[in-house]
Amino acid sequence: MSIVLVSNGPGELATWVRPLADALHRSLLLRPRAPWSPISLRLVLVPCPNATGTEAQVASRWGVFDRITAADQFWPLLLRPGRYGAWPGRGVVVFLGGDQFWSVLLSARLRYRHITYAEWVARWPRWNDRVAAMGAAVRDQLPSRFQPRCSVIGDLMADLSSHARQASPLPEGEWVALLPGSKRAKLCVGVPFLLETADRLAARRPECRFLLPVAPTTSADELVRYAGRANPIAAGYQAAVDALAAPAVDGCGRRLITRAGTVIELQEDPPAHGALSQCALALTTVGANTAELGALGVPMIVLVPTQHLGVMQAWDGWLGLIARLPGLRWCIGVLLSAWRLRHHGFLAWPNISAGRMVVPERVGAITPEAIATEAEAWLSAPDRLQGMRDDLRSLRGQPGAVAALAGEIRQLLPRALSD
Structure with missing residues (x-):
């Protein structure tokens, strides 16, 4: 059977x-x-x-x-x-x-x-x-x-939090998770955008430590390529990877070190629920990762930089299918993505589930500087972060x-x- x-x-x-x-x-x-x-x-x-x-x-x-x-x-x-x-x-x-x-x-x-x-x-x-x-x-x-x-x-995802509690603790620090996505369309934008955001946030708040869970559908070497010349979008951002280094003594995995000296710890053993659950804040693209973060009770800022609509065709349903038509992909993809963003309602799963804005969604021609500023404001207000965390936990349901x-x-x- x-x-x-x-x-x-x-x-x-x-x-x-x-x-x-x-x-x-x-x-x-x-x-x-x-x-x-x-x-x-x-x-x-x-x-x-x-x-x-x-x-x-x-x-x-x-x-x-x-x-x-x-x-x-x-x-x-x-x-x-x-x-x-x-x-x-x-x-x-x-x-x-x-x-x-x-x-x-x-x-x-x-x-x-x-x-x-x-x-x-x-x-x-x-x-x-x-x-x-x-x-x-x-x-x-x-x-x-x-x-x-x-x-x-x-909710099947409600069990994630109980499993996450069994994980080893992260080294001491104020951890910020970076989730650029798992598909090429999102990684092309998400990797350079979030690396520059991390650089700018680290300059404002040196005590921050950064965690990047590597999706099982990609690899650390591919992340380095998305941050370099192989990705034309990366040329529009100031951040670049200087080295892919071995794990630190107290670290959780290999490290991306940016040209500005920001250290980003990689979690290469998915799923990363245990490590994610210990982060103070997550910066994430749209998708199933917003549901995972919500189930883990991790406060987040959800990012959709619309200045790159030409490659952001990772939509669901018939819109995504039409956006992939050969020959018409770029034109139709841009038009459909722009239309959907204008009429999107909520994009993050916690907001969709609650029918209200539980976590902030930043849709538009956003910049790493603006997101770093907002992330610093959230991290400087632990009561606000706890309020978002409590809202997420109230949506999660019982394991x-x-x-x-x-x-x-x-x-x-x-x-x-x-x-």
Whole structure:
């Protein structure tokens, strides 16, 4: 028998898939960690415009999946599952990111039972054996005949904080996290922008120490390239990397040292939740990282520098697809990005969840000098930072959703296998 987790991008893998996979292994003793087990754990990645293409390689390093199917193999898998190994006659498909319809198709093709984890809406309740909802609003939206299939389990990300508390403490200091993103479109802008911001903030506030978690879809060497001549956008910023140095005696990893002498500690062992949870403030791009920071209760400033709209096409949905059309990419990407920014509403996940401005979003032709000034103001006002932290924690909900989802999956297994 198989449990098949279906997902798409790096954020979902780090915050939903990996914690659930670990929980399932603890409760069920699955292959490959338990080679004798009658139940295997598999991962199927689905097509997604926001994926990086390296998700399969990242997941393979964890050693928790018996088999991984890459996103570019999804359609051939639907047509001929046997080409990708033997599939047991019974199993459970678990939706954990992407388009919910892909997991509907896969469960129907494999004739497996099906459960969807729904953050905001469950789109195909008729074809789900169970729906695991983040909140009661998901259940209330369902037609009454499908509501008995739905259980409210809470926010999977709420468990991040309890796991983070087990991490080793960072060296003493006032830590500021820098999160430039995980995709090329964001890194081209985010790396040079945040390096200069760090230089300017360090000049204003010498006691600051900087942490940069390296996304599993990139590397320290690539970050250096994004800060140099290989990235044309970097020419518009004053910061540059002088060296990629070995870890300091009290450091947490290798270090980027800028030309101005600012030291930025790299966290190269993802996920970096334990280290991030100890930071006083984070400077971050938009995306799933805002949800992670919110779940960890880390105050943040969310940055969208619109002076680089020509490369900022990492949008979700049909807008992102159109912005990538060959030949029209630059023109349409700029127009659509400008339109979306003008009508964006909220961009950071804590603000979207709360329906109000919990964390500041800086959208426009922002500069490193302006962001360094604002960051200094926040760091100089610990009461304001604590207020933002308290607001984030109030949105997070109680831990336990990962264990609850693992329990829902166990209920879909034949009783002899789940005991």
